[in-house]
Amino acid sequence: MALLLYRLGKFSARRHWWVISAWALIVVLVGGSALLFHGQTSNSFKIPGTETQQVADKLKADLPRSSGGSGSVVFASADGTPFTPAQKDAISAALKKAATVQDIRGVTDPFNTQATLDGAAGQIADGEAKLTAAQAKLDAGKPQLDAAAAQLTSAAQNLDASQRQLDQQKAAAAAAGSASTATQQFQLAAAQARIDVGRQQLAAGQSSYDQNKKTYDDGVAEVARQRSTLDLSKQQATASQAIRFVSANGQAAIAQIQFTGSIDGISPEVRTQVQAAVQQAAASGVRVYPSKEITQDVSEIFGTAEVLGIAVAAAVLILMLGTMVAAGLPLIMAIIGVAVGVGGGFALSGVVEMSSISPILALMLGLAVGIDYSLFIVNRHRQQLLAGMALEESVATATGTSGNAVLFAGLTVVIALSALTVSGLPFLGVMGVAAAATVAVAVIVALTLTPALLGLIGTKLISKSAWAKATPRHGKHVAVEDPSAETAKSGKGWGGFVTRHPVLTLVTAVVGLGIVALPAAGLRLALPDGGSEPVNSSAYQAYQLIGKNFGEGVNGPIIAVGSLPAGLSATDAQALELKVASELRTVPNVVAAVPAALSENRRTAVFQVVPTEGPASASTVQVIADLRAKGAQITKDTSVTLGLTGQTAANVDVSNKLGAALPLYLVVVVGLSLVLLLLVFRSLLVPILATAGFLLSLAAAFGGVVAVYQWGWLSAIFDVPNPGAVLSFLPIILIGVLFGLAMDYQVFIVSGMREAHVHGQSAKQAVRTGFSHAARVVVAAAIIMTSVFAGFIFSHLTMVRPLGFAMAFGVLLDAFVVRMTIIPAAMHLLGSSAWWLPRWLDRILPDVDVEGAKLEKSALGSNLASSPADTGPGATRGRTTIRTTGGATGDASADLVDVDGHS
CATH class of the missing domain: 3.30.70.1320 (Multidrug efflux transporter AcrB pore domain like)
Incomplete structure (x- = not known):
């Protein structure tokens, strides 16, 4: 791979205009696609199959008018007094205006709704009074109805008795036969007539009674129905009594605005129109506050705070590389990588549902790794030029050595982020793939466009003062001994201190990280709400x-x-x-x-x-x-x-799902870490040590996040007005990102140690040598990456803030405490044991040669760089290129010095 990258670097340097033109075309095409085909990102974190999503789908099908998203608008009295009639009218008018905005399904007027709720008690009291009066009237008529029923019963009984008596008389008369007189017959007929009249009167009385009884029964039923309705109204009032739309003191009111679709699908234009409509009420002297659901705008992903982080990174680059040209090159590479990576994500957002955090995460990582990866190659090339290597050869060699490490480091980040797809959470998978793609683009930019621009810039990369030190006399280029080599030999500097006191530094660092990690035990996950806003x-x-x-x-x-x-x-x-x-x-x-x-x-x-x-x-x-x-x-x-x-x-379900996916993802990442580092360093203990260090820095980063964003420590400094649960997908993202970046620094530091040991140094001395060669560039890279991430701590999007803090804090701890303290201390204590590998495993493992050692040996053996070249002011022809060491770290130390054109 090193030789392939060497050839790629040489091609890019020779055909720099072709490469630059190709990348310019790619940027234009991607930018145009993003403008033409981009969709809308959202803060919707849906998980198919969860109860909340299933119920939401059912609600949309069965009751669509209740399925749209909603937001609130709070109106408050400016002077602390109850709303005046004029202010109420102004608020109602503003809400009517808002109701006319596109995509608005309905608006709740707080005063009308509260009046209805308040009037419910009076209506219930009126209903009670009417029912009481109706019941009293029914109760008053009941005795008369009962008396009439008794009279009817008595009359019926009397008629029945008279009929029986008459029937007996008729029977007796019939038995007498002709003896019965006409007078008796007449009397019997008259008696029957009287009974018949009585029955007619009884029937009329019964009919009147039945009608009165029906009226009474209907009245009883109506009272019962109204009583049932009133009871339901009482229950409704009881259920609603804890809900208000106008505060009890009359100084605040809350209006609900319901949209036709999901709240995350509302366009920024509609949000702006709604806010403009409700703000009309402010003219009456009330304060108007739309809620987060209405005001959230995720269309901007870059703000002032992020620019400050980039500015700090630029300052570090200038201090390290010495010229504006050299410092600007990694920044330009990062910006181009982000433009292509994030732009490509936006171009696909029209067909792929993408959360608002996806392009921001891609932006954060793209900027950070884009600067660092180009820095490693630029710094290696710069040191090689100062050491006397020909320009084109130096570009190729830097790409084949440091570029090889960049490729591996970038691959670890890409794999770790892509592994987010194993979580089973679609939005998280899209987020990981988008960020991984941007990192991949950053790697490709570093390996192609950086060499092309280095070939174009030439010796302008190095300041005149640096050239003056490298060419002190007679116009002959003299390689300057790398100060890190002397530092390594003398045991000075931080690396020397750590290796002189390995037990003390190791114990102190581990205990310190353990203490910082303690708050992580109380980690609680949730998605952000309005209380986390500025x-x-x-x-x-x-x-x-x-x-x-x-x-x-x-x-x-x-x-x-x-x-x-x-x-x-x-x-x-x-x-x-x-x-x-x-x-x-x-x-x-x-x-x-x-x-x-x-x-x-x-x-x-x-x-x-x-x-x-x-x-x-x-x-x-x-x-x-x-x-x-x-x-x-x-x-x-x-x-x-x-x-x-x-x-x-839904937020609770998402948080629970993310928490459940966390252990599996951590196992995948840790397993991946062990395998990759085993391939790189061909050692059993180094991968275990590196992974243990990663877990330590991860736990400490979690502890810092919990302390600041959940417990509220230093909340004034980090602008955390309302500490609460930690962003639910922060841990799983932090694991992926921090793993990849930690492996970056592990490779850049330990590969130098391995190379020094392979070249014959003792294991303990190799630790100092490798550390000294890598320290300067790793410190700069860590500061740059921390600065970029720290810029997002004060982002205009509060959801991003804890993520920026976690990444900045995690990188800071991992780079300076783990990779630059724990690792060299532990490696020094392990000595030669650190590089032990069973022979059978050594035979089957492929040699990935991350340090590019084979390339350097090949270059030296074939005298690849013996051709003359102008590398700076006063450079002469016929000079033999000086071989350099330092592996993937990007630093070079002179092994040979050529003053007169002979090695």
């Missing part, structure tokens, strides 16, 4: 005002969706809804549970559940679990099947 932002103010005036749980309501039995009447469905809501309110830390919507077929009901605390709090996470456990009992009691959805429940 203090002066509208989203943060809205979040705080809602919590203060309406309860923290209103910031993160939980949506429960119930499947009701078929065939229910409207009243039965409502009664069942309220019964379920009543059961939901029995769950600990639930403030309110309100029926919110019912489908037309009365099969799907939506409930809004308000927890006690905010969406990212530990108690709310427990509420989610308790609600799901309660759902089983509700199904048993009511035959209603419940499921949870909404942003709060």
Whole structure:
């Protein structure tokens, strides 16, 4: 591989205009594609197959009017007094204006809604009074009705008795036969006529009674119906009493704005129009604060803070390389790599759903590794020029040696990020692949465009003062002995101190990292909410005002969706809804549970559940679990099947899923680390040592994140206004990124130690030599990478801030404590044992030659660099190139000095 990269470097240096033109064309094509085909990124972190996603899909199908995303707008009195009628009218007018914006399904007027809620108590009281009066009237008429019934019964009995008596008389008269007189017959007929008249009168009385009884029964039924309706209204009022839309003091109001689609799919133009509409109310003297759901804009991925990080990196490059040209080259390489990598991601965002964090992660890594990878090659080339190597040969050799290490280091980062796909989380897989692709582009840029520009720039890379030191007299180029070589021999510097006191430094570093890692035991994961936004932002103010005036749980309501039995009447469905809501309110830390919507077929009901605390709090996470456990009992009691959805429940599910995927991913990365390092260093102990160091720095980075962002330590410095749970996908991303970067520094430091040992130095001296050769460039690279990541700590996107801190802190600890303290101390203590490898394993392992040692031997043996070249002012022809060592570290130390053209 080293020889192949050597040839690639030589080709790029010779045909630099071809390579530069090709990359210019690629940048134009990718940029054009990004502008033409880009889609919209979002903060939606969906996981197919989870309960929240399944319930959301059901809700969208059964009750589409309730499936869209929603946001809040908080209105607050500026002078601390209740809203005036004019202010109420202004707010209502602003909301009506907002309702006309495209993609808005509906707007809730807080004053009308609160008036309805407040009026419910009065309506219930009026209903109670009317029912009492109606019941009293019924009760008053009941005795008369009962008396009439008694009279009818008595009259019927009398008529029946008279009829029996008459029937007996008729029977007696019939028995007498002709003896019966006409007078008797007349009397019997008259008596029958009187009985018949009495029965007619009884029938009329019965009819009147039946009508009165029906009226009474209807009245009783109506009172019972109204009583049932009133009871349902009471239950509804009870369910709603904890929810307000206007604060009790009349100084704050909250309006709900529902969109037609997902909140993450709302375009920035619509968000801007909504904000402009509601801000019209500010003219009346009220303060207007749209919530995070409305104000979030993920269309910008680069801000002022990020530029400051790049500026620090540029300053480090200038100090290290000495010229603006040399310092600017790695920056340009990084920018081109990011332009192609991130631009390509944007070009695909129209067909691939991409979260907003994906291009930002790609940007962070692309900038950091892009600068570092080019720096390694540029620094190696610069040292070789100063050592007397011909320009073209130096570019090729730097690409074949340091470029070889860059290729391997980049490959580790790419593999670690691509392995995020094993998590089973689609958005995380896309995030990892996008970042991995950008890192891959950075590697290709470093191996092709960097050599091309080095060939074009020539000796302008080195300052006149540096050339003056290298050509002190007679115009003859004299290689300057690398100061690191003397440092290694004398045991001075940090490497010397560590190797003189290996036990002390090793124990101190490990204990120190262990102490820093202690807070990691309390790590709690969640997705960000409005409370994590900047203090002066509208989203943060809205979040705080809602919590203060309406309860923290209103910031993160939980949506429960119930499947009701078929065939229910409207009243039965409502009664069942309220019964379920009543059961939901029995769950600990639930403030309110309100029926919110019912489908037309009365099969799907939506409930809004308000927890006690905010969406990212530990108690709310427990509420989610308790609600799901309660759902089983509700199904048993009511035959209603419940499921949870909404942003709060989805965030909890995402966090749980990420937490479950973390151990598997860590095992994959650690296993990968051991295999790769075994190939590189052909040793059993070095990979174990490197991996143990990675785990230490990882745990310490987690500890720092928990201390700052969860516990609030140094919150004023890092602008953490509302400490809470850690970003749920931060740990798994940090593992992948920190692993790749840690292996970078491991390769650049330990490969120099291995090369020195292979060239004959004792194992302990090789530790000093390798460390001294690598220290300068690794320190610069670590500072650059830390600076780039640190620039994102104060990003305008608060979701990125803890990620930037974690990466910056992790790289800082890994580079300076693990790779530059623990590793050399442990390697010095192990001595020759560090390089032990069983013979059978040595035979089957391929030799990847990361240090490019074979290339250097081949170059020296065939005198590849013996051709004359002008490498700087006063350089002469006929000079033999000086062989350099330092492996992949990018530093060179002179082995031979050629003053008169002879070696």
